[in-house]
Every structure is written in structure tokens, then in C-alpha cells.
Amino acid sequence: MGMEVNRTTRVGKIKYTNAWPVFHYFHPEKLQNSIELVTEVPSILNRRMLDGSLEVSAMSSFAYAEGADHFMLLPDLSVSTDGPVQSILLFSHKPLEEAVNGTIALTNTSATSVNLLKILVEKHLKGNPEYFTSEPDLEEMMNRADAGLLIGDHAIKASWENRGYYVTDLGQLWKEWTGCSMTFAVWAVRRSAVASRPKAISEIVQAFRSSKERSRSNLTPIINNAVREIGGTEHYWHRYFSNLCYDFGRREQQGLELYFKYAHELGLLKHEIKLQIWSDNTLTRVKE
Numbered sequence: 575m576g577m578e579v580n581r582t583t584r585v586g587k588i589k590y591t592n593a594w595p596v597f598h599y600f601h602p603e604k605l606q607n608s609i610e611l612v613t614e615v616p617s618i619l620n621r622r623m624l625d626g627s628l629e630v631s632a633m634s635s636f637a638y639a640e641g642a643d644h645f646m647l648l649p650d651l652s653v654s655t656d657g658p659v660q661s662i663l664l665f666s667h668k669p670l671e672e673a674v675n676g677t678i679a680l681t682n683t684s685a686t687s688v689n690l691l692k693i694l695v696e697k698h699l700k701g702n703p704e705y706f707t708s709e710p711d712l713e714e715m716m717n718r719a720d721a722g723l724l725i726g727d728h729a730i731k732a733s734w735e736n737r738g739y740y741v742t743d744l745g746q747l748w749k750e751w752t753g754c755s756m757t758f759a760v761w762a763v764r765r766s767a768v769a770s771r772p773k774a775i776s777e778i779v780q781a782f783r784s785s786k787e788r789s790r791s792n793l794t795p796i797i798n799n800a801v802r803e804i805g806g807t808e809h810y811w812h813r814y815f816s817n818l819c820y821d822f823g824r825r826e827q828q829g830l831e832l833y834f835k836y837a838h839e840l841g842l843l844k845h846e847i848k849l850q851i852w853s854d855n856t857l858t859r860v861k862e
């Protein structure tokens with residue numbers, strides 16, 4: 575067939591610091607294919623991937639599963655932790671065991687973490703709370719609820735303020751309960767884009783992977799940006815970024831599969847999910 579038409583590919587970037595290493599050296603203007611970068615909180619990127627107004631995005635792993643028929647995962651990319659994450663935090667007035675039978679406010683910026691909380695509460699802690707969705711404003715949440723869930727930089731900033739709340743790190747609780755790692759974000763591509771612009775997708779995947787590798791070899795520029803834009807100390811951000819895993823290997827995939835299995839058992843996901851990962855020869859298979 576003829577040449578691929580160079581249409582603009584819309585790519586979503588997570589607004590939170592946790593995704594920075596994969597985006598720090600991702601420079602759309604240096605790529606051959608035309609790219610428009612959209613920076614938003616995860617819940618908005620999720621919606622735009624589902625409605626087709628983005629072709630490629632970092633997004634909530636839970637939202638990938640909801641739209642798995644339309645998506646493929648990009649290889650070797652995720653935001654995961656094998657234990658505490660420091661930025662997925664449930665703040666509560668009372669100890670966790672009591673809070674899980676009260677009222678819980680959920681940030682409207684997340685998909686993975688709100689469902690992770692539901693899994694942990696129902697399956698592990700045997701709680702039965704009432705949930706409501708809220709703007710990510712801790713004070714507002716704690717005025718109205720027994721506990722509040724924040725993610726990303728909202729959680730990080732709240733954790734620095736220490737208002738005497740109990741704090742539960744969901745990455746840590748998941749690890750204690752299952753022994754598994756947890757994948758909060760994945761990078762996905764719409765299948766329609768795999769078919770219509772394979773070269774652009776290849777180039778984008780390469781650019782993400784090389785940004786990740788470059789960031790890994792020297793975190794200093796990213797740490798400095800975080801101190802300047804969010805606050806906190808170099809020491810804090812060094813620990814934060816070194817603790818996050820940006821790969822998507824066997825261990826991360828197993829943890830995510832378990833999360834999807836539990837989500838399906840609780841009726842949070844309609845279908846069982848099989849991870850489908852894009853590769854450079856995906857197109858030949860899609861065409862068959």
C-alpha cells in the first residue's frame with residue numbers, strides 16, 4: 575500500500591510528577607511525525623482515550639482494562655511500585671479498620687486507585703463504606719467524610735502538611751496483602767491508530783523508551799524541576815523517583831493481572847482482561 579499519511583497524532587501526558595521520567599526527554603518537535611501533546615490528570619486522559627480524541631496516552635491501568643477492546647499496551651512502560659508508592663494515600667480521622675465502615679471521599683482524578691481502594695476495602699479489610707467522588711481537596715474531603723483518597727501531587731503535598739490524620743499508602747497495603755507489585759499507569763495506543771499510522775506509533779514508542787532510559791541514568795534534572803514546581807527537598811524527590819518502577823516486565827504484569835482479576839470478581843470490570851502488548855510487527859497481525 576501507499577505511504578502513511580502524516581496526520582497529527584494526539585498524545586496524552588499525565589500532569590503528575592510520577593510520570594515525568596517517561597516524558598522529560600520526549601520532545602514532540604524533534605520527531606518526524608506530527609504530534610500534539612495534551613497534558614491532563616489521569617481521569618481526563620482516560621476519557622479522551624475512550625472517546626477516541628487521543629491516539630496514544632499514559633492512562634490509568636484500570637481505564638485501559640475498561641477499553642481493552644480498543645487499546646494495546648505499549649511495551650516496557652508503566653508507573654508501578656513494589657510496595658509503598660508515597661503518592662496514593664488514604665487519609666482518615668480514625669484508624670483504617672474503623673474508617674472502612676464510614677464515609678470515604680474519592681478523588682475525581684483517578685481510576686486505578688479508587689478501584690484499588692475498593693478491592694482492598696472489600697476483599698482484604700471486609701469493610702462496607704459509603705463512597706462519594708470529590709475534587710482533590712483534602713480539607714473539603716475531611717470535613718465531609720471519615721477518610722479521603724488522594725493521588726499524585728495532591729497526595730504528596732497533603733502528606734507534607736501532616737494534620738494528624740492516619741495515612742495509609744495503598745501500594746504498601748496491596749504489597750502486604752498480595753505480595754505483588756501494583757501498576758497504576760500504563761501507556762496505551764488505540765488499535766485504530768496502530769492500523770492507520772504504524773510508523774508514527776513506532777517512533778513514539780522509541781521516544782518514550784529512550785526518555786525513560788535517559789531519565790533513569792540521571793534523575794537530577796527531574797528532581798530539580800520537581801523541587802521548583804511542587805516544593806519539597808531534593809532528598810524527598812530522589813527517594814520518590816528511585817522508588818517508582820517505569821518498566822512493565824513479568825512481575826509488573828502479574829501484579830496487574832491479579833488486580834484485574836479481583837476487579838472483575840467484584841464486578842468493577844465487566845470482562846476478564848488479557849494484556850495485549852503492541853510490538854513493531856503488530857500491524858501484520860492486525861491485518862490478518
Ligand SMILES: C=C(O[C@@H]1C=C(C(=O)O)C=C[C@H]1O)C(=O)O
Pocket residue numbers: 588590592593616633634635653659661662683684685686687688725726727758759
Ligand atoms: C503513582 C501514581 O499513579 C497514578 C494513578 C492513577 C490512578 O489512580 O488512576 C493514574 C495514573 C498514575 O500516574 C500517582 O498518581 O501517585
